[in-house]
Structure formats: structure tokens, C-alpha cells
Amino acid sequence: MQIELREDSVLIKGYVNAVERDSRKISTPQGEFVEQIRSGTWKNAIEKREDIPALLNHDKNRKIGSTKDNLRLQEDNIGLYAELHTTDADVIEKAKNKKLNGWSFGFIKEKQSWGKADDGTERRYLDEIDLLEVSLLDDTRTPAYYGTSVESRDNEDVNIEQRYMKDVVEYVTVEGKNDDEMREDLENKLKLLKLELEI
Structure with missing residues (x-):
């Protein structure tokens, strides 16, 4: 994740999730499994x-943007890419103090399938999801990759799941590079990281 501090705003860019790649093991009362989000699911x-x-820390009362306003989301060949340009004073202060940890997202699964990983671990594939929100996490939130809550909708209990991937936060200066050059730098770094993970 790259964080660019500007005069009265902050631009936060990075990948919320990589597609077609196993998560860390997720522990549930039914046992452990790994998870992959299929290509096209984010789109x-x-x-x-x-x-x-x-949102900030999955808090519905701390909305810091939306796709109608200052949040851009798109799926590319790596995964779900996000750009958030915000003037939220709290987020700017946290960015200045290097207290932002990474992206997270909340969703409801709509279509899934199951298989096995190479080591025999159960693997869940998410084929369709309802993306409820993306969140920026700060250092007050203890990152847990897997979280779930139950919400009642139309007289039916719905499991809302949250995912967080440990991220390396990079603070950059914006002088001398345009947005396309900075995005290309970030994509190249992420491709190298993906290759390292595959080896």
C-alpha cells in the first residue's frame, strides 16, 4: 500500500486482495481452510x-469515502486495486504519524466451491460475493484475517465476513512522478512480491 501525503489530503493506493492465490489458513469452529477469490469475482x-x-476500521459510523465520490475500485490481472483520495482530518493525521496498516474488506458469500490444496487442506473458492465495503485499518485495530458477524436481513440471518491481508505500507513523496508512473511502480513491486510468494 502506498500513502501519498499532500497539502490537505492523502492518496492511498494499493491492492485489497490478490486473485487466484491462497489466503493464510482460516480457522473456524468447523476446522481450518484456505481461500481463493476467483478471477472476475471482484469485477x-x-x-x-x-x-x-x-470505512475506517469497518466502522459504519466512520465513512471516509465511496465509489460515487473519492474511491476507485477495479479488478486487474493481480486483484482488487483501490485508490482512495480523502480529506478526512483523522486519516490524514494517522497517515502523518504512520499509523495506517492496510486494506480490509467486508462481504457476503453468494457462490462458492470447494477443493483441496496441495497439502490436503480444504480450499474454498469464492466465485461470487456481495462486496459490502472496503476498509482502511489503523493501528487501533488488531488485524485478524478472518472475522465474521451475523446480521438479520429480511428475517434471515446473513454471515458477513471480513478479510485482512498483512500489507507493507510505503510512504512516498509525490514530487517528480505522475499518478501513472507511481501506479506502475506499485504494480511492479507487487508482481515481484507475487513471484516471491509463488517460489
Whole structure:
């Protein structure tokens, strides 16, 4: 994740999730499994929702943006890429003090399938999801890759899941590079990281 501090705003860029790659092991009362989000899942999730909010720490009372305003989400060949340009004073202060940890997202699974990883661990594939929000996490939130809560909708209990991937936060200066050059730098770094993980 790259954080660019500007005069009265902050631009936060990076990947919320990589597609077709195993998560860390997720522990549930039913046992452990790994998870992969299939290619195309993010694209479909974004197209299905008219507006996707950006929250701070999954707090519905701390909306810091939305796809109608200052949040851009898109799926590319790596995964779900996000850019958030915010003037939220609290987020700017946290960025200045290097207290932002990474991206997270909340979703409801709509279509899934199961298989086995090479080591025999159960693997869940997410084929369709309802993307409820993306969140920026700060150092007050203890990152847990797997979280779930139950919400009642239309007299039916729905499991809302949250995911967080440990991220390396890079603070950069914006002088001398345009947005396309900075995005290309970030994509190249992420491709190298992906290759290292595959080896």
C-alpha cells in the first residue's frame, strides 16, 4: 500500500486482495481452510453495487469515502486495486504519524466451491460475493484475517465476513512522478512480491 501525503489530503493506493492465490489458513469452529477469490469475482461484485463505501476500521459510523465520490475500485490481472483520495482530518493525521496498516474488506458469500490444496487442506473458492465495503485499518485495530458477524436481513440471518491481508505500507513523496508512473511502480513491486510468494 502506498500513502501519498499532500497539502490537505492523502492518496492511498494499493491492492485489497490478490486473485487466484491462497489466503493464510482460516480457522473456524468447523476446522481450518484456505481461500481463493476467483478471477472476475471482484469485477462482478463492483458492477453489482451502485455504491461501495470506504470505512475506517469497518466502522459504519466512520465513512471516509465511496465509489460515487473519492474511491476507485477495479479488478486487474493481480486483484482488487483501490485508490482512495480523502480529506478526512483523522486519516490524514494517522497517515502523518504512520499509523495506517492496510486494506480490509467486508462481504457476503453468494457462490462458492470447494477443493483441496496441495497439502490436503480444504480450499474454498469464492466465485461470487456481495462486496459490502472496503476498509482502511489503523493501528487501533488488531488485524485478524478472518472475522465474521451475523446480521438479520429480511428475517434471515446473513454471515458477513471480513478479510485482512498483512500489507507493507510505503510512504512516498509525490514530487517528480505522475499518478501513472507511481501506479506502475506499485504494480511492479507487487508482481515481484507475487513471484516471491509463488517460489
